[in-house]
Amino acid sequence: MCVFMIKIDENLTVVSPAGFKASGIHCGLKKSLLKKDLALIYSETLANSAGVYTKNKVKGAPLTVTKKHLTNKKSQAIIINSGNANTCTGDDGLAKANKMTSLCAKALNIKNDDVLVASTGVIGVPLNIDAIKDGIPSLVTNLSCNNSSAKDACSAIMTTDTVMKQAGVEIEIQGKKITIAAMAKGSGMIHPNMATMLSFITTDLSISPILLKEALKTSVNLSYNRISVDGDSSTNDMVLIMANSLANNETILEKNDDFNLFLEALTLLNIYLAKKIAKDGEGATKLIECTVKNAPSIENAEVLAKSVINSNLVKAAIFGSDANWGRILCALGYADIEFDPEKVDVRFESSAGEIVVCKNGLPTNFDESKAKKILLQDEIKILIDLKLGSCKATSWGCDLTYDYVKINGDYRS
Amino acid sequence: MCVFMIKIDENLTVVSPAGFKASGIHCGLKKSLLKKDLALIYSETLANSAGVYTKNKVKGAPLTVTKKHLTNKKSQAIIINSGNANTCTGDDGLAKANKMTSLCAKALNIKNDDVLVASTGVIGVPLNIDAIKDGIPSLVTNLSCNNSSAKDACSAIMTTDTVMKQAGVEIEIQGKKITIAAMAKGSGMIHPNMATMLSFITTDLSISPILLKEALKTSVNLSYNRISVDGDSSTNDMVLIMANSLANNETILEKNDDFNLFLEALTLLNIYLAKKIAKDGEGATKLIECTVKNAPSIENAEVLAKSVINSNLVKAAIFGSDANWGRILCALGYADIEFDPEKVDVRFESSAGEIVVCKNGLPTNFDESKAKKILLQDEIKILIDLKLGSCKATSWGCDLTYDYVKINGDYRS
Numbered sequence: 001m002c003v004f005m006i007k008i009d010e011n012l013t014v015v016s017p018a019g020f021k022a023s024g025i026h027c028g029l030k031k032s033l034l035k036k037d038l039a040l041i042y043s044e045t046l047a048n049s050a051g052v053y054t055k056n057k058v059k060g061a062p063l064t065v066t067k068k069h070l071t072n073k074k075s076q077a078i079i080i081n082s083g084n085a086n087t088c089t090g091d092d093g094l095a096k097a098n099k100m101t102s103l104c105a106k107a108l109n110i111k112n113d114d115v116l117v118a119s120t121g122v123i124g125v126p127l128n129i130d131a132i133k134d135g136i137p138s139l140v141t142n143l144s145c146n147n148s149s150a151k152d153a154c155s156a157i158m159t160t161d162t163v164m165k166q167a168g169v170e171i172e173i174q175g176k177k178i179t180i181a182a183m184a185k186g187s188g189m190i191h192p193n194m195a196t197m198l199s200f201i202t203t204d205l206s207i208s209p210i211l212l213k214e215a216l217k218t219s220v221n222l223s224y225n226r227i228s229v230d231g232d233s234s235t236n237d238m239v240l241i242m243a244n245s246l247a248n249n250e251t252i253l254e255k256n257d258d259f260n261l262f263l264e265a266l267t268l269l270n271i272y273l274a275k276k277i278a279k280d281g282e283g284a285t286k287l288i289e290c291t292v293k294n295a296p297s298i299e300n301a302e303v304l305a306k307s308v309i310n311s312n313l314v315k316a317a318i319f320g321s322d323a324n325w326g327r328i329l330c331a332l333g334y335a336d337i338e339f340d341p342e343k344v345d346v347r348f349e350s351s352a353g354e355i356v357v358c359k360n361g362l363p364t365n366f367d368e369s370k371a372k373k374i375l376l377q378d379e380i381k382i383l384i385d386l387k388l389g390s391c392k393a394t395s396w397g398c399d400l401t402y403d404y405v406k407i408n409g410d411y412r413s
Numbered sequence: 414m415c416v417f418m419i420k421i422d423e424n425l426t427v428v429s430p431a432g433f434k435a436s437g438i439h440c441g442l443k444k445s446l447l448k449k450d451l452a453l454i455y456s457e458t459l460a461n462s463a464g465v466y467t468k469n470k471v472k473g474a475p476l477t478v479t480k481k482h483l484t485n486k487k488s489q490a491i492i493i494n495s496g497n498a499n500t501c502t503g504d505d506g507l508a509k510a511n512k513m514t515s516l517c518a519k520a521l522n523i524k525n526d527d528v529l530v531a532s533t534g535v536i537g538v539p540l541n542i543d544a545i546k547d548g549i550p551s552l553v554t555n556l557s558c559n560n561s562s563a564k565d566a567c568s569a570i571m572t573t574d575t576v577m578k579q580a581g582v583e584i585e586i587q588g589k590k591i592t593i594a595a596m597a598k599g600s601g602m603i604h605p606n607m608a609t610m611l612s613f614i615t616t617d618l619s620i621s622p623i624l625l626k627e628a629l630k631t632s633v634n635l636s637y638n639r640i641s642v643d644g645d646s647s648t649n650d651m652v653l654i655m656a657n658s659l660a661n662n663e664t665i666l667e668k669n670d671d672f673n674l675f676l677e678a679l680t681l682l683n684i685y686l687a688k689k690i691a692k693d694g695e696g697a698t699k700l701i702e703c704t705v706k707n708a709p710s711i712e713n714a715e716v717l718a719k720s721v722i723n724s725n726l727v728k729a730a731i732f733g734s735d736a737n738w739g740r741i742l743c744a745l746g747y748a749d750i751e752f753d754p755e756k757v758d759v760r761f762e763s764s765a766g767e768i769v770v771c772k773n774g775l776p777t778n779f780d781e782s783k784a785k786k787i788l789l790q791d792e793i794k795i796l797i798d799l800k801l802g803s804c805k806a807t808s809w810g811c812d813l814t815y816d817y818v819k820i821n822g823d824y825r826s
Contacts, residue, residue, distance in 0.1 A: 055747070056743060056746035056747045057745070057746040057747070057748075057750075057751075057752065057754060058742045058743055058745065058746030058754045058774075059746075085739070087739065088739055088742055088754070088771070088774055088775060088776065089775070089776075090755070090773075090774065090775045122737075122739065123737075123739025123740070123742065123743065124738060124739040124742070124771065124775075124776040125776065126776075234743060235739075235742075235743050235746060312725070312817075316817070316818050319818065324535075324536075325537060326498070326500065326501055326535065326536025326537040326648075327536070329471045329501055329536065329537070329648075330469060330471055330536065330647060330648050332470070332471065333469035333470040333471030333472075333648060334468070334469045334470070335470075337470075338470075339470065341470060341471045341501070342503070358501070358537065360503075361471075361501055361503065362501060362502070362503045362537075363501065363502075363537040363538065363539075400818055401818060402815045402818050402819070404725075404729070404818070405729050405732065405813055405814060405815050405817070405818060406815070
């Protein structure tokens with residue numbers, strides 16, 4: 001059982017769990033020589049592994065290859081490029097995704113199907129495989145278990161992200177210290193059900209592949225699938241986890257307290273990164289957290305919270321620090337979930353305080369200047385009470401800004 | 414039968430059909446004295462009438478009153494205010510919506526339930542009924558069948574609209590000239606299934622109330638329900654039609670050629686106005702028209718076309734005249750409709766020409782500068798060929814711009 005509070009540690013990286021190495025280099029997919037674009041995560045031993053993928057019908061070639069290589073639920077390395085999504089690239093794209101893993105496997109002297117692959121960037125442009133081929137030798141040479149190498153890897157998966165997203169947690173299972181760490185990227189096309197969102201999780205825990213997959217799926221549904229930047233689900237999203245057993249705990253084979261502790265820590269880590277992604281949404285200036293409580297079911301609460309988080313009108317109002325709660329009720333109303341508008345309370349909360357703006361579906365006579373002060377902060381909570389049940393769900397997103405339009409008006413140039 | 418082509422006439426207004434009058438005044442709901450905010454449409458005789466409403470669960474008080482007053486499928490007047498949606502205003506709001514109709518009925522010396530009511534503007538703010546009460550006498554006095562009065566009415570229903578939206582068509586049925594005309598408003602919270610979109614249609618046709626309703630619903634599904642500005646369905650949308658029989662045609666009682674001609678003309682008029690609303694979306698600089706063809710069903714084609722039209726990423730790319738067709742495939746992919754991404758062709762078209770950017774799901778080696786030239790125009794067509802069937806659907810929207818964010822960052826002030 002857990003003997004200490006689970007706490008996010010921002011200094012932990014994907015190389016913090018025992019036996020993991022990482023590296024990141026510039027190979028030439030991004031124009032700027034200063035920007036890294038090729039990353040590698042490597043485990044000294046074969047790791048039980050699992051993945052969760054986008055539900056978009058248009059899928060990037062790397063997804064096809066990674067899914068296939070995970071048939072045996074094992075992997076030893078993940079190679080990731082930014083600057084090109086290798087999607088809508090047909091047979092050529094598929095051949096190149098395969099080439100990425102085989103070149104990498106050869107350089108690492110491991111089996112081809114123990115290498116997973118992910119790509120992020122522009123869609124529909126042929127991948128420059130020569131740049132990757134030329135880069136792999138130094139990518140492998142640079143592998144190390146130093147945090148600086150993990151940082152290189154983390155920066156190599158960024159596209160329009162403005163900050164690196166990595167963190168970890170430590171827990172104790174059977175007296176052994178277990179480390180779980182991850183690196184992730186956003187930041188456009190972010191929407192529930194995996195957006196252009198990549199997250200790579202490493203842990204030295206020993207756990208059966210089936211339970212690993214289950215823990216991953218559960219935690220992803222509570223974290224990455226609860227965020228939205230722009231309502232666009234990408235073609236290339238994936239979350240991968242590698243558990244290499246080097247912590248030497250007795251392998252978790254059932255849903256016991258150890259499993260629950262791992263799940264809790266994993267979920268905490270993923271929520272932390274998901275919020276980081278939401279806050280770093282393209283052009284965003286604010287993190288918006290919407291909680292719907294006292295709903296008849298978690299599913300209902302989730303759909304309603306996401307509807308609010310996705311509303312362009314709500315997002316633009318939060319950008320303008322405008323307490324336009326009518327738009328929140330409107331967004332609840334079109335979510336196609338039964339609720340009673342005349343029971344709804346809406347409250348805004350931030351570091352500057354809290355204010356109830358709507359009570360039983362009606363305006364409270366609230367102090368506009370106080371509301372403004374609350375909404376001027378960079379993390380805004382929207383709390384909605386349905387008074388219909390006892391379930392709740394939280395969803396995260398960001399405001400809609402001039403810069404979102406600017407970034408996306410000409411992304412390719 | 415039709416002896417001439419049905420053609421939109423931009424000079425026709427809601428007073429063009431026989432027996433209709435209109436007026437519009439400033440009563441004080443909008444701050445600027447120069448902006449009209451109260452409109453009236455009146456028929457000399459009781460008119461068969463029908464309405465279609467928002468599907469949002471949060472509904473404005475005017476909808477409740479109008480629906481009730483339409484139980485007998487008849488009306489003689491419609492009073493509309495802008496500047497306040499009278500939504501999330503509880504019993505007080507309902508009482509005020511009722512008051513609007515009863516005051517209007519009294520001034521017109523007609524029955525209360527023959528007056529319909531609509532409101533548009535901010536949500537959750539008590540309606541200033543005194544201003545409306547004081548305005549009704551001059552609203553009634555100003556009623557006339559001049560186009561200038563119709564123009565006053567049309568401008569009085571505008572919120573963030575930048576252009577007036579009114580037009581009409583003339584057809585011949587049984588040797589009688591039939592006129593159908595309408596005025597409408599946008600321009601935010603526009604999304605399939607009725608957004609903050611109001612449209613009021615008048616005609617002198619004689620038709621049974623049941624067929625009138627059916628024609629209205631069919632045409633609305635092909636027009637207003639096919640447009641989207643921001644994905645937010647409003648609380649107050651409605652489309653109302655009044656048919657006062659003064660053209661003296663033999664009443665249409667079945668779905669014969671006369672009905673079909675009327676339906677065709679009505680649909681043409683509604684599509685014309687829907688496109689005007691889409692093009693005048695908040696902050697919009699371009700009209701986007703997306704047609705999905707060779708789909709297995711109209712429903713599938715419609716969902717896919719709407720998904721493209723709703724994508725913030727597609728909208729921002731069109732704003733930037735960026736031929737980023739990968740986002741179009743991505744938007745098709747998350748629409749939750751089965752199709753084969755590897756069969757899809759995508760073509761852009763405008764007054765500057767046309768260009769195929771994607772063939773069988775793969776990039777064509779297209780001329781970027783030619784694509785740019787095409788996308789720099791203010792009406793852009795996106796043509797998608799699924800090669801899976803023979804059905805098609807078209808949807809309309811607009812680009813996502815800095816000004817959308819600006820307008821919606823502080824709408825209430």
